[in-house]
Amino acid sequence: MQPQRTNTFLILLAVPVLALLVMLQATVGVRVALFGIKPNLVLLTVLLWTLLRGRREALIVAFAGGFWLDFLALTTLGISSLALVLSSFVTGIGRRAVQPTQVLVPVGVGILGALIYAAVYWVGQAVAAGSLRTLTSLPDYWGIQPLYQVAAMLFLTPWLYGRLSRTPDLGSEGGV
Amino acid sequence: MRDTTRPGIFGDLGVRLLILVLASLLLFAMQRSGQFQGIRAVLTRVVSPVQWRMMVETSRFADSLGEARRNRAALAEAGTLAAANEILSAENAVLREALAENERLREQLAYGTANPRFTFQGAHVIGRVLGFDPQDAQESLIIDAGRNRGLAVGMPVITPVGLVGRVSTVTDRTARVLLLLDQRSSVSALLQNSRVSGQIEGVAGGGLEMVFITAADPIIPSELAITSRLGGTLPQGIPIGQVRELVPASGTSGVRAAIEPAVDFRRLESVMVLTGFELEGNGANGGSGDNGSDPP
Structure with a gap:
């Protein structure tokens, strides 16, 4: 089975788009916050990319998106990139483990991706701050962070279902 | 048409993952050591105007949406009030009619009292x-x-x-x-x-x-x-x-x-x-x- 090819042009196009998404998230997201949690458009994009185009491209998109998140939010660089890369990688495994046409795949990916992202991000923040105190609020954060992603994934499920039905095989993705 | 799909520059997935994780950690380390300050300052100078303009425009857009929502709410409230007004007007008409009839009956009663011969x-x-x-x-x-x-x-x-x-x-x-x-x-x-x-x-x-x-x-x-x-x-x-x-x-x-x-x-x-x-x-x-x- 041939590994899925990487569309370099598409990835290059995604880099400025991700920057715009981060800015959109920082401006409009505040107005549509749910229980204090803003929609994470970059995470959503990475998860959708993972689902639809595979991890080979999604990992790069995740890194770029994480960079913009940290850069524009003036937080420690590298943390969001790491969180998104790992989130994309793990959810990609889960996505391959089940039939892509299953209706609940998008929702499961949303939950799993949000949890992994939150865990890595908060650990990274704790390390950056030199204190593990911030981790005490992580369980609460985990409880509500996936809400937006799950809601978004539910909203996108009909569309995703159609897309996944047409692209059931993403190739070997390098055997991982 | 040019084929924009070609083999990735990072090889297989494991290597790509490893490189990106290392790159993230490198960014993290550079940020912590202060070596990224210069690059960040340059990038910020480029991006900040865009971000500010975007903030202004999205705020304006969000405000207009909020205004539209308030207008819709006001219209809905006006509709509700109009419906209530119709109901009250109908009730008022019934009450006015009852009052008029009451007055007519009072007049008749007064007439009867004033004219006991009838x-x-x-x-x-x-x-x-x-x-x-x-x-x-x-x-x-x-x-x-x-x-x-x-x-x-x-x-x-x-x-x-x-x-x-x-x-x-x-x-x-x-x-x-x-x-x-x-x-x-x-x-x-x-x-x-x-x-x-x-x-x-x-x-x-x-x-x-x-x-x-x-x-x-x-x-x-x-x-x-x-x-x-x-x-x-x-x-x-x-x-x-x-x-x-x-x-x-x-x-x-x-x-x-x-x-x-x-x-x-x-x-x-x-x-x-x-x-x-x-x-x-x-x-x-x-x-x-x-x-x-x-x-x-």
Whole structure:
């Protein structure tokens, strides 16, 4: 089975788009916050990319998106990139483990991706701050962070279902 | 068309993952050591105007959405208020109607108290027959009282304002009232100040005229015409109308007096039927009518 090819042009196009998404998230997201949690458009994009185009491209998109998140939010660089890369990688495994046409795949990916992202991000923040105190609020954060992603994934499920039905095989993705 | 898909620059997935994780950690380390400050400053200088403009535009857009939402809410509230207003208006109309009816009944009650010589039945006008029969040019009302309330043909029908007409037809639950305006209607009348007697008849076109009077009679303009007990079918003293003008009667030496009806026949809603009354002067009772009836 041939590994899925990487569309370099598409990835290059995604880099400025991700920057715009981060800015959109920082401006409009505040107005549509749910229980204090803003929609994470970059995470959503990475998860959708993972689902639809595979991890080979999604990992790069995740890194770029994480960079913009940290850069524009003036937080420690590298943390969001790491969180998104790992989130994309793990959810990609889960996505391959089940039939892509299953209706609940998008929702499961949303939950799993949000949890992994939150865990890595908060650990990274704790390390950056030199204190593990911030981790005490992580369980609460985990409880509500996936809400937006799950809601978004539910909203996108009909569309995703159609897309996944047409692209059931993403190739070997390098055997991982 | 150029093929934009080609093998990735990082090889297989594991290597790509490892490189990206290391790159992330490198960024993290550079940030922590302060080595990234220069690059970050340059990038910030480029991106900040874009970010600021985007913030302004999205805020403006969000505000306009909020404004639209508020407008929609205001419109919805206006719709709700309009619906409530319609309901309240309908209720208000019902209450006003009840109040008007209450006032009419009070007037009737007051009339009955002030005129103990009358016994009457109140009735609502439930229909109007205007020009029902072109040959007769009959003008009449249908009321919601009949034999069940003791009505009989010939009984006077009045309002607190004045004479309306007389019962012409009676059924079990309804009756027809021949209005004074009808050309077949004729009642004995008396001018209250000049004491001139005559007959008041309906004329074509809906007016009233007093006949059997002469130019020599000392009729006073605007004086009140009332019912007369002459003939024994009506009690005396019920207002009929006011003298408007005197008109020469064609072909005779007499005159006719145009009478402005006391009752506004167009606005009749409820009336009183005198089922019993005392003829002043001789103590006789009238108004019993002939009890004859025909179907409406």
